[in-house]
Amino acid sequence: MKLGKSVREAFGLALAQLGEADPNIVVVDGDVHNSTRTDYFAKKFPERFFNVGIAESNMVGIAGGLASSGKRVWAASFAAFIMCNAYDQLRMSVAFPGLDVKVVGTHAGISIGEDGPSQMGIEDVSLACSLPGFTVVVPADEPSTYKAVQALASIRTPAYLRAGRPNVPVVYENGCDFHLGKAIMLRPGKDVTLIANGLLVAAALEAADQLKGKGIDARVLDMHTVKPLDDAAVLAAARENGRIVVAEEHLLHGGLGSAVALSAGRQHPVPMRFVALVDTFAESGKPEELLAKYGLTAKEIVKAALSLN
């Protein structure tokens, strides 16, 4: 897989395009538009871009007001700050009234590296999933991020888009058939299903290659939408393969693994394993070093799959 743009970069470019198509789209950011890459939009449409300063709670409240007046709002900051600092505002000014605000959290996960735990969103998916009515999307690469942004623009309800900082491998070199709430089967397989999103999709594909060498035929699903979850894909995986491994760059509690376990448990319980950050903050270090230390790698996915045999 060749290295493509980061998800945040792809988001920023896609957002600037959206702005052309729809004059009703406005963007709010909190003094980080050169990091979230909403600066592409800001340069093109300065009158529809609002930098509110380092004040995420205020920013989300403003987003709610804009949306309640008919604007289609995209609100961006680091995942850690927009979700954790502004959670009550997300709850009361966006989710409860069910307004058209697309919340974007960049620098999600531990792969931001050297800046360390204070800047790493590791609980953002869990928090977003706990907002009633929110759609929650975690794209894996550049092409699927373009599609995700367009798909989110097509719905009128609130949503959370998670975006990482580093450049990531291109999973979808030949385009991506992206539908909200529908998993993408990247590889068929009959022995075990590897379900992943974000950065871990590429790792899951690598893991499937390694498993093949050990005579295990792994199915790989890109579960880009955590909510609403593709229950049908989970049921099929559980029924047909009987074993599931879920991998994500997020805390174990409340993330993709929890969602898949809930779905499988309700429909067709099977043995499962989870590759995730387990009840800990990470630390400063190089992204690859951190992913290795905290076990968010193809190697760990392989180990997890083998432990199901």
Add this chain to the structure above:
Amino acid sequence: MTTATRADLNVKELESRAKSIRRSIVESTTAAGSGHPTSSLSGVEIATALYFAGVLRYDPKKPRWPERDRFILSKGHGAPLLYAALAEAGYFPKSDLLTLRKLGSPLEGHPNMRRLPGVEASTGSLGQGLSIGIGVALAARLDNLDARVYVMTGDGEIDQGQVWEAVMAAHKFKLDNLTLIVDQNGYQQTGATAEVLDLKPLAPKFEAFGWCAQEINGHELSDVLAALEKARNTKGRPSAIVARTIKGYPIQEILGSDPNHHGKPLTKEEAAKALAILR
């Protein structure tokens, strides 16, 4: 020796401390290949005055000594400044500064109080340090300790509503053992504070909230010391020191046309030039 000459000598010594701290900031961030040197450089005289002019009472051998004064770096991305000051003060060897941001090092990208003795609060999400400072100041009062609390924020950081909630609370609790220092370097991440969110006039805002407010040149050590002295002598209310500074001081000129240079380490060549200036 007259008091005047003693003060003069002291300032000379402090200036050389300040220079040494600046060299550490440049060296550590360039070695790390990331970090916020310009944000760290603007606060050097303030940290120097706190740690090396007898303002803060601390003991590097007893970092949890209950009666110690506290310095809380609310603008956590200025960690290289804090680490340089702590090393200079003897909390750990200066050679550790070159492990900044590396896996396994307690010198993380932003301060982590669980890993590094001398760090009084884990910061990095802007806007929280003053509230923590209030808690520490209230606890000191409850325990009848004479400890003083100093909090440093950025001038962009105080965009956060929480800062102003804290400003109101500190006044309510009459925390004269609490001093806020705003490192007013005129820039935040995406541009000049005057453009992103203009908070001028700043000192009168603190006064309006019942604080004692002073405005000073944050690079003039004697001004910083005088302001800290006045804050210490102010009774019945908290003190704010608005320190006018320059982001990247005094090497801002070699960083090209962007006077902010936010969150970028100096290249090896720039660092060499900076270190020559800071000799």
